[in-house]
Amino acid sequence: MSHHTSPASPPSLHAWQVILGGISALVLTLGLARFAFTPLLALMQTQAGLSDAAGGWLAAINYMGYMSGALLASWLESPRWRHRLYSLGLCLSLVVTALMGMSDNFWVWALSRYLGGLCGAAGMLLGSGLVLNWLMRSGHRPELGLHFMGIGLGIIVSALGALLMARLPLPWAQQWFGFALFGLIFLISAWAWRPPVPPAQSPAPASTTAASAAADLRKPSRAWTAWMTAIYFCGGWGFVISATFTVTIVERQPLLAGQGPWAWLLVGLAAMPAVFLWDRVARRVGELQALLIAFALQCVSVLVPAASDSLAAALSGALLYGATFIGIVSMTLALVGRRSPSNPGKAMARLTLSYGLAQVCAPALSGAMAQASGNYRAALLLTAFVLALGMAGLWRLIRLERRELHAQQNQLEGASRTR
Structure with a gap:
């Protein structure tokens, strides 16, 4: 298997770093910004007065954010902008997680859930696309199985974090801050090992026309x-x-x-x-x-x-x-x-x-x-x-x-x- 490097995939990044960075990004943007709400929901209902109906609305608003992000990603052509928005999603994930604990106002929670959905789309769609593109350009197997371990790990982190903080026992707002602090660990590796901006598609030389015909x-x-x-x-x-x-x-x-x-x-x-x-x-x-x-x-x-x-x-x-x-x-x-x-x-x-x-x-x-x-x-x-x-x-x-x-x-x- 060839491991050629193109100008866009500098030798400073190895496949294991790109995969690990992608896994960390999924834990951050899905496990914390989106999934942490699942195990903390019951606690917020007993301690913060969140009603069943309001809890349902917050889950729906979170999904609206994710769908908005998917719509944006389906429309976005520029590799540079895809990379920028992915990077923004990584940082924003920590902010929206902490925001949940800063207030007991429903509209603040709603804003956090909507932005958390956008972060989930950035990690899941823009991040996975960048990782897959890097693997294909660098001559590695174009499979996302290892990368998507981040989803399962995100669920584990959100469940274990909630179980651990309930043992302490921390009140609901401090549990959200705890998750945001924990997210810093994942932000460091996700940020350091982001795949670089993919190159713009250049016109193929004549020698590759048969190959490109097969690709078409x-x-x-x-x-x-x-x-x-x-x-x-x-x-x-x-x-x-x-x-x-x-x-x-x-x-x-x-x-x-x-x-x-x-x-x-x-x-x-x-x-x-x-x-x-x-x-x-x-x-x-x-x-x-x-x-x-x-x-x-x-x-x-x-x-x-x-x-x-x-x-x-x-x-x-x-x-x-x-x-x-x-x-x-x-x-x-x-x-x-x-x-x-x-x-x-x-x-x-x-x-x-x-x-x-x-x-x-x-x-x-x-x-x-x-x-x-x-x-x-x-x-x-x-x-x-x-x-x-x-x-x-x-x-x-x-x-x-x-x-x-x-x-x-x-x-x-x-x-x-x-x-």
Whole structure:
């Protein structure tokens, strides 16, 4: 494997530094700026007078921030601006985390949650795009499994931080300050090891026209992109339902009341090694086939707690969910980013909008179903059905890709014969 260095990838940065910097950025922008709200929510309700409805609104406002960031990233062409906004997101993550503890005013919290969502998009979409672009230009494997370990680590940091500070015990505002201080550690490595600004696309020399023709043929067709967008919507639905209800399902066990953060920790612990394993599976069976397996297992993670109210069902559902949602996200974003090498972050962001749309629709509908029936069974069964639709889409996409590949080979053979 060649490890050539271009002017834009200085020898001062090694692959392990870029990956570690990216992991630190995800812990900072997702684990602290976004996810810390999950384990601190109950404490803010008892100590700061945050109502159920207001808590729900803050979660929704946080998601609006993330969606705004995804929209901006899907529109942004300039490599320099993508880099600048990513850098801004790293610093802003600490500010918005501390801001939560500075006031008990709902609008201050709302501002923090909205900006926290923007920071999450900067780390997840701009950061991942910059890391993938650097890996591709530096001759390394263009996989994001190791990089996305930062999501699982972010969940673990937010859960362990909350459990540790509750032991001390610190009041809610000081816990937010504690998270902001802790974030400084991750800011140092994320800032020092940022991938440099990618070079602007230069016109290819004549000698590479055959290679660029092959690369153009690998660009996703309209049909491929449409199917992938629909499939990722189904993945987003599966993600948000379990993210919303995993902790609640565990909290409803009489022996586990108040132990919600442990379930959240379990999700993070399952997610950390899983990203790495999914890269291995994708290498062995193919990316779309690996995605199909991940969707099938996520379907099981939803059906297990739907079939049984036992503690074992709730915990095994949480473990399977943590291990699968992360694979679906990392494999899909890496696959789409590789198909758009000039601007991976932009392609990832466009796809994230469909994932996000599901995350807006699903909780509202499922919450209404849970209220009407008194339990989450119907909502979980509906989620399993949506995931099954995603599997059907993947099956269709695998067949479409085989046809497209066959047509491309014929086209390339025809081109080489005419030369």
